[in-house]
Amino acid sequence: MRRVFVAGLLLSLVLGGCSLRMAYSQLDWLVPWYLRDYVMLNAGQRTLLDRQLAARLDWHCRSHLGDYASTLREAQRVLSAERIEAEDFSPFLARSEAWWQEIRAELEDDARVLLPALSDEQVGELRQAFERRQREARKEFLGGSEASQREARIARMEKRLQRWFGRISAEQRTLIAAWSDALMPTTQAWLDSRARWQAAVIDALQVRTDEALFAQRVAAFMAPDEAGATPEYRAQQAHNRDRTLVLLADVFNAATPAQRQRLLREIDGLAGQFEGLACATPDRDERLALNAD
Template sequence: MPVRLPIALLVAAACALALAACSRMDLAYRNLDRLVPWSLNDYLDMNREQKTLLDERLQTHLAWHCQTQLPGYLDWLDRVRDMVAKNQVTDLALQQRTAEARQAIGRVAEEITPSASELLRGMTDAQVAEMRSAFADDIRERQKEYVDTPLTEQIASRSERMEKRLSGWFGKLNDAQRQRVYAWSQALGDQNRQWIANRQHWQQQLLLAMNQRNDESFEPRLATLLQHKESLWTPEYRAAFHNTEQQARSLLVDLLQLSTPTQRQYLQERLAKVRTNFSELKCLKG
C-alpha cells in the first residue's frame, strides 16, 4: 500500500483501523488531522489553497469515520476478545476477522475517493513531477533497507520486528514462541522483493492516472487504485500476499497455543484497553 501520498484522506482514515496496534491510539486518532499534513510535507509542497482543501476534507472525513465507523470497530474488538477468551483463535475465525477488517478499509476508501480526486486534480505539473521523484526515492530507500541485504539478514530482521510487535500484546515471548516467530519469518522467504516491486507498480499506475487527471476517466481510475488495488497486483505479489496472510494466521494460532495463562491475561487486558480508549473518544459521544 502506498505511504504518505497526497491522498492523505485515505491514510488518515485507514490509520484509524490500524491504530489498534498503538498504545495511545486515542491521542493519535484525535491528532490525525495534524499528523497527516506534516507527513505530506515530506513528499509535496502544497500551496495555501490545497492545504485549506486538505484540512476541510480531513475534518469532514474524520468526523464521518468516528461517528459511523468506529462503533463497528468496537464490535469487531469484542469478537476478537471473545475468540481469545474462549480459546477459539482458529484459522477460520482469523479469516473472518480479516475479511471484516478489509471491508472496513474498503468503506473508508470508497468514502474518500471523491475528495482525493478533487485534491489530486488540483495538482500542478511541477507537483506531479515532485511526486514522481518522491516515489523513486521511496523505492530506492526500501530496496536498500529490505532487499539489498542477504536473505538471512532479512529473515532475522523480520523476525526481530515481529517479536517486538508481539511483545506489546503478549508480554515477553517464551523460547518456543520466539522459535515459532523465526520459522514464520523463514517461511516468507524473499517476499520483500515482491512487496516492493508491487508497490512500485502501484505508484506507476497512479502516475499514469495523474497524466490524465483532467479527463473524465480520472476518478474511475483513482477509484480502482484506492478501492480495488488488488486488481492491479502483479502475479508474483498476489501469490506472495496469499502466502503472507496464511503464514500470519498460522503464526497467531500457534502463538496462542504456546501462550501461558499470564500471557493470555495480558492480551485480554491490552485488548480491553484498546476498546476503552476507542469508546471514550469524544466524537463518538457527540
C-alpha cells in the same frame, strides 16, 4: 484524529493477522491525507486538505470506530478461551477487508478533489518523494543477505507481538522463526506492484485538468489490490496470510498466563479508546432533516 484514522486501519490489519509489510504497503493508499509528507502545500491547498480531512474523519468516526470497539470486545471473548485455532481469526480478517474496501471508496472521492490542485512543480516533487521512498523500502526489505533479511523479518514480527504479549518467550521465538521460513517470497513482487501504483498516480496527474479522464485513471489506481495481481502472486499472498494466522494462534496457545492477561488488558484499553472516540450516529429523524437541508 489523523492518528486515530490510521490506527483504525492498522487495527484491522492486526486483527486480520497481516504482516507488517502489508501494513507498510497499504499506507501508500492514504496519499490524499499524507500529501503534506510528500509535497509542500500552499495555504489554499492546506485549507482544502483540512476541509476534506474533517469531513472524512467525521464519516470514519460515525461509520467505523464503533465497529472497531465492538470487534475488539468480540476479540476479547475469543481470546479468553484456553486454546484457539487459526480459523478463529477468519471472521476478523473478512471484517477488516470489508472495512478497507469502504475506506478505499471514500478515499477515491478525496483523491479526485485534492490531487488536481497540485502544480507541475508539486507533481515533480511527489515523483521524487515516491522514488526516494521506493529506494528506502528496497533497502529495508531487500538489503543485505538472505540471512539478514530473515533476521530483520523475525525482529519485526517479534516487535509487533511484543506490543500485545510483552516479552516473547524462547518457544514463541521458535514459532516466529518457523513462520518466517515458511513464507513464500513476495517482497520483490510487492515492491514492483508498489512502483507501478506510484507510476499510475503520476500518470493520472498528467491529465488532471481533464476531469473525466482523470477520474478514470484515479479509479484505476484506487482499484482493489487484487485487480492487477497475477494468479501466482495472489496464491503466494494467500499462503503467507494463512501462515500468519497459524502463527498468531500458535503464539497465543504458547502464551503464559501473564502474557494472556496483558493481551486482554491491551485489547480492553484500545477498545475503550475507540468507544470514547466514536461519534454518535444521527437517528432517522436527524438524517431526514439533514437530507432535507
